Amino acid sequence: MPTNLPIRRVVLYKHGVGYFERRGKVSGSDTLNLDFKARDMNDVLKSLTVLDLSGGSVSAVSYDSTKPLEQLLAEATIRIPEDGSLTALLGQIKGARVRARVGGGQVEGAIIGLDSLAIAAGETSVMRPFLSLLVGGSLRTFDVLEISELEFLDEAVRKDLEFYLATVLSSYKKDSKRMAILTAGQGERELFVSYVVEAPVWKTSYRILLDEGEKPLLQGWALVDNTGDEDWVDVQLSLIAGLPVSFVHDLYNPRYMKRPVVEVRTEAAAAPVIPEEGFGGAMDMMAGSGAVAIAGPPSPAPAMAAPMAPRRARAEKALVGGPGGGGPRIRDVLEQQAMAVTTLTKEVGDLFEYGVDRPVTVHRNQSALVPILHKPFEGRRVLLYNRATREKNPMACIELKNTTGLTLEGGPVTVSEDERYVGEAMLDTMKPNDRRFVPYAVELGCVVSVEDKMEDGPVFRAVVNRGTLVVEYFHVRQTKYLVRNKAPRPQVLFVEHPRTGWELMKDMPEPAETTDGFWRFKRELAPSAHDELVVAERTRGQRQYLISNVGLDEVTYFVSSRYIDRQVADALREVVALRDRVAALARDEQRLTAEREQLFKDQERIRSNIESLKSGASQRELAERFVGKLNEQEDRLEAIGRELERLMKERQAAQEELNRRVQSISYSAEL
Numbered sequence: 001m002p003t004n005l006p007i008r009r010v011v012l013y014k015h016g017v018g019y020f021e022r023r024g025k026v027s028g029s030d031t032l033n034l035d036f037k038a039r040d041m042n043d044v045l046k047s048l049t050v051l052d053l054s055g056g057s058v059s060a061v062s063y064d065s066t067k068p069l070e071q072l073l074a075e076a077t078i079r080i081p082e083d084g085s086l087t088a089l090l091g092q093i094k095g096a097r098v099r100a101r102v103g104g105g106q107v108e109g110a111i112i113g114l115d116s117l118a119i120a121a122g123e124t125s126v127m128r129p130f131l132s133l134l135v136g137g138s139l140r141t142f143d144v145l146e147i148s149e150l151e152f153l154d155e156a157v158r159k160d161l162e163f164y165l166a167t168v169l170s171s172y173k174k175d176s177k178r179m180a181i182l183t184a185g186q187g188e189r190e191l192f193v194s195y196v197v198e199a200p201v202w203k204t205s206y207r208i209l210l211d212e213g214e215k216p217l218l219q220g221w222a223l224v225d226n227t228g229d230e231d232w233v234d235v236q237l238s239l240i241a242g243l244p245v246s247f248v249h250d251l252y253n254p255r256y257m258k259r260p261v262v263e264v265r266t267e268a269a270a271a272p273v274i275p276e277e278g279f280g281g282a283m284d285m286m287a288g289s290g291a292v293a294i295a296g297p298p299s300p301a302p303a304m305a306a307p308m309a310p311r312r313a314r315a316e317k318a319l320v321g322g323p324g325g326g327g328p329r330i331r332d333v334l335e336q337q338a339m340a341v342t343t344l345t346k347e348v349g350d351l352f353e354y355g356v357d358r359p360v361t362v363h364r365n366q367s368a369l370v371p372i373l374h375k376p377f378e379g380r381r382v383l384l385y386n387r388a389t390r391e392k393n394p395m396a397c398i399e400l401k402n403t404t405g406l407t408l409e410g411g412p413v414t415v416s417e418d419e420r421y422v423g424e425a426m427l428d429t430m431k432p433n434d435r436r437f438v439p440y441a442v443e444l445g446c447v448v449s450v451e452d453k454m455e456d457g458p459v460f461r462a463v464v465n466r467g468t469l470v471v472e473y474f475h476v477r478q479t480k481y482l483v484r485n486k487a488p489r490p491q492v493l494f495v496e497h498p499r500t501g502w503e504l505m506k507d508m509p510e511p512a513e514t515t516d517g518f519w520r521f522k523r524e525l526a527p528s529a530h531d532e533l534v535v536a537e538r539t540r541g542q543r544q545y546l547i548s549n550v551g552l553d554e555v556t557y558f559v560s561s562r563y564i565d566r567q568v569a570d571a572l573r574e575v576v577a578l579r580d581r582v583a584a585l586a587r588d589e590q591r592l593t594a595e596r597e598q599l600f601k602d603q604e605r606i607r608s609n610i611e612s613l614k615s616g617a618s619q620r621e622l623a624e625r626f627v628g629k630l631n632e633q634e635d636r637l638e639a640i641g642r643e644l645e646r647l648m649k650e651r652q653a654a655q656e657e658l659n660r661r662v663q664s665i666s667y668s669a670e671l
Contacts, residue, residue: 018199056185109133204411220373234359242351
């Protein structure tokens with residue numbers, strides 16, 4: 001009876017799961033066993049599909065309980081200790097019918113019990129176990145050591161023993177759970193089983209080969225890991241790029257109400273530089289040449305002028321063995337092998353599938369590199385400068401256009417130039433015809449210095465409204481990039497300038513490309529020459545003046561700066577005069593109020609003096625004098641009261657007129 005189905009197809013995804021298909025033959029009512037890790041049971045129960053492809057049926061699928069081993073063994077009717085297992089077993093199943101083979105014959109009977117009897121052995125005796133059976137109507141005893149075979153005839157006893165042994169066996173793999181597929185049908189049939197379980201994410205790595213006068217070559221490898229307990233032998237392997245929805249749902253364990261688990265979000269470690277994808281100002285990366293620009297002296301004639309030149313150069317290099325000497329070029333060998341790398345690709349909704357066209361074998365707990373790509377692509381060597389990445393030097397990059405026809409998953413890239421290692425990079429996921437910069441080394445042969453300058457431009461608009469003069473102008477920022485190309489060859493440089501919400505000045509040339517966070521300006525660098533790029537930006541700014549607070553000097557400044565015209569200036573002068581009138585009235589009020597407060601203090605002093613005077617002629621004269629002074633002060637207080645009331649009314653009227661004048665002024669001018 002088969003115990004498992006071989007794996008025939010494996011599909012690995014980028015989000016941590018794998019799809020597995022098994023196919024095999026069954027006959028009659030065979031039971032097929034599959035073993036899974038305990039942590040995979042939830043995924044298996046969620047995704048398991050079982051089909052009898054030949055007209056039979058699947059009657060049930062059973063799987064191991066979640067109970068611990070000790071509890072399962074406690075529920076068994078049989079106990080078998082580590083020592084004396086046979087005698088202990090026979091002692092537990094009294095009454096069970098057995099068939100014993102003793103010598104050359106067979107005996108059937110029911111177990112009565114097991115006894116230990118002393119047997120003489122020379123001058124000593126040894127204890128030997130004897131099995132007592134009820135055979136027909138007689139009791140017979142047999143030496144257990146002489147019984148060569150013992151068959152249990154009771155079905156219940158046999159099943160209990162099989163359950164106990166299977167449970168003990170499963171304990172040896174503490175993380176393993178067995179699933180049994182019970183089938184029903186006639187004759188031999190084909191059974192199909194599929195499921196999804198957690199699997200390591202498949203990874204990609206790339207090799208880029210650069211050679212003078214030839215298109216760059218891209219080689220891609222997929223890294224797959226078989227962490228299961230079973231070999232993948234000649235399986236059909238597919239790799240899916242994308243992020244389908246997948247989750248873990250507990251179907252295996254008993255369900256209790258639990259609180260959600262909230263984890264602290266962690267940040268990933270610093271990664272290599274991955275330039276942003278451009279979305280505006282698409283450029284012709286191959287303008288002027290069909291060859292990749294790489295290190296080395298410039299060719300005296302364009303590559304396209306002599307179509308046979310690359311082949312002739314390749315043949316000559318092959319004869320001398322290339323830079324290493326003594327053998328063919330690595331690129332020539334790879335090109336000869338390129339025809340052997342065939343990847344069957346197709347779009348699956350929003351996903352992309354790489355299908356390996358030949359069977360793949362990966363043994364358990366091993367990993368494998370599987371070739372998925374070997375094609376030339378459209379690209380060239382350029383320089384990319386980003387001040388935040390490296391202040392003094394640009395990065396040497398490959399300006400890569402994905403002309404392979406495949407979706408390229410993100411992964412590390414190793415770059416070789418003229419069969420020499422020159423650097424590494426990280427490639428972001430690229431759809432067909434996407435264009436990216438792939439930095440792989442610091443270009444020390446090019447030095448960049450940056451100068452910043454900030455100033456305010458002239459006012460271009462003035463608006464007077466609701467008592468406020470608003471003048472608008474531009475903040476102007478200039479960033480000067482001074483580039484020195486020390487290399488003896490021409491180079492193409494892209495300068496990434498940050499986009500911070502400012503706009504480019506109208507006299508600035510359009511950037512070659514625009515990304516979410518940068519403008520990219522293209523510069524052609526001559527050999528051993530200097531170059532200068534000035535990026536001028538501007539953003540709106542404004543200053544506000546409260547009309548009610550301006551003075552005559554400021555009005556004169558506004559007129560001389562052409563913020564306002566003569567009519568508005570006259571209105572502002574009237575406002576200044578009204579404001580001075582209000583201020584003068586307020587000062588008069590303050591002066592009279594201070595005088596009144598002083599009179600109140602003098603009256604308090606005089607009244608105190610009068611109360612302290614005694615009788616007598618001289619005292620009466622002094623009292624009359626104080627009373628006369630009080631009368632004079634009362635007359636003055638009455639006059640001050642009338643004057644304050646008049647001043648307050650005049651000031652309120654003047655203030656209302658000032659407010660009306662200020663609010664009535666409206667003006668707008670483009671300067």
